[in-house]
Amino acid sequence: MTSEFRLGGDLTINRLGFGAMRLPSQSGMGGKPRDLETGRAVLRRALELGVNHIDTADFYRSGDHTAHANTLIREALHPYPDGLVIATKVGPLIRPDGYSAGAPSDMRALVEENLTGLGMDRLDLVYLRVGHMEPPHGESIAARFEALAELREEGLIRHLGLSNVDTGHLNEARAIAPVTAVQNQYHAAHRADVEMLAACEEAGIAFAPFFPLGGGRELDDDRLAKVAARHRASVAQTGLAWLLASSPVTLAIPGTGSVRHLEENMATESVVLSDEDLADLA
Known part of the structure; x- marks a missing residue:
C-alpha cells in the first residue's frame, strides 16, 4: 500500500493528512473556543510528523466566532512550506440563525x-x-459548480472537489470541469458509500472521507477491537488503517485539537493490516 497519492495528477500528498474542523472549538463547528496556542501547536506538530495535506473550511469556527481554523492555519504555518496542500470547502453561508446554502x-x-x-x-x-x-x-449542483469552475479558469483555484454528494452529482460535475476529490461520510462503522468509493477509484479521484473516526462517536465495532488487539494498536488507529487499506484512492484526514491525539493518529502509519485482518474487517 503506497503512502502517497497524486492529487489531480500534479500534487503529491501523504494519504494520512489532518482535518482542521476541531481546531477552533471543543465540539467541532460552533462550540466553545479552544486555546488558540494549542491549535497552533497541533498544526506545527502535524507538519513535523509528515502531514502535507490539511483539510479546512472558512466556516470551521467557534460558536462566538473568536476562533477560526483558517486563521490558525495562517498564523501557525504561513509562509507555507513547499509541498503543503491545503484543501477547503465552500457552499454554506453563515447566518445569525445558523447555516444556509449559498447560491452560485x-x-x-x-x-x-x-x-x-x-x-x-x-x-x-x-x-x-x-x-x-x-x-x-x-438536487442539481451544476450552477454552483460552474461558478467554481469559472474561478478555477481565472486562476483562483487549482483543483475542484465535491463534498456530501452522490454519483449523480459526480457525473453532473465532471461534465463541467475535472473533479479531483470527493469528501463524503465514510468510516469503518459507516460503509454505505461503497458505490461512490468505487466510482472514485475507477476514475483516479481521491476519496477523503469526513468523520474518518466516527465524527465524535466511538468506532464501537467488535471486529475493529479484535484486530486492534492483534496489533497492540488503538481502535482509532485500526479504523484509520482500514480506511487507507480499503482503496488506493482513499485519504484519511483525522482531526483533533490535542497534540497527544495527533501523535496517536499519525502512528497509524505503523499499523499494517494483513489479509487475515482485512478478512476479519470485511
Missing part, C-alpha cells in the same frame, strides 16, 4: 474569504459542499 452568485465571495483567511493567492483544492449530513439526492 455567492461562490466568488466564499472563495475570496478563504483566500484572505489562509493568506493564499490560489487555493490548492476547493470542495463544493452541499446538503447537511446526507447528499441532497435529485
Whole structure:
C-alpha cells in the first residue's frame, strides 16, 4: 500500500493528512473556543510528523466566532512550506440563525474569504459542499459548480472537489470541469458509500472521507477491537488503517485539537493490516 497519492495528477500528498474542523472549538463547528496556542501547536506538530495535506473550511469556527481554523492555519504555518496542500470547502453561508446554502452568485465571495483567511493567492483544492449530513439526492449542483469552475479558469483555484454528494452529482460535475476529490461520510462503522468509493477509484479521484473516526462517536465495532488487539494498536488507529487499506484512492484526514491525539493518529502509519485482518474487517 503506497503512502502517497497524486492529487489531480500534479500534487503529491501523504494519504494520512489532518482535518482542521476541531481546531477552533471543543465540539467541532460552533462550540466553545479552544486555546488558540494549542491549535497552533497541533498544526506545527502535524507538519513535523509528515502531514502535507490539511483539510479546512472558512466556516470551521467557534460558536462566538473568536476562533477560526483558517486563521490558525495562517498564523501557525504561513509562509507555507513547499509541498503543503491545503484543501477547503465552500457552499454554506453563515447566518445569525445558523447555516444556509449559498447560491452560485455567492461562490466568488466564499472563495475570496478563504483566500484572505489562509493568506493564499490560489487555493490548492476547493470542495463544493452541499446538503447537511446526507447528499441532497435529485438536487442539481451544476450552477454552483460552474461558478467554481469559472474561478478555477481565472486562476483562483487549482483543483475542484465535491463534498456530501452522490454519483449523480459526480457525473453532473465532471461534465463541467475535472473533479479531483470527493469528501463524503465514510468510516469503518459507516460503509454505505461503497458505490461512490468505487466510482472514485475507477476514475483516479481521491476519496477523503469526513468523520474518518466516527465524527465524535466511538468506532464501537467488535471486529475493529479484535484486530486492534492483534496489533497492540488503538481502535482509532485500526479504523484509520482500514480506511487507507480499503482503496488506493482513499485519504484519511483525522482531526483533533490535542497534540497527544495527533501523535496517536499519525502512528497509524505503523499499523499494517494483513489479509487475515482485512478478512476479519470485511
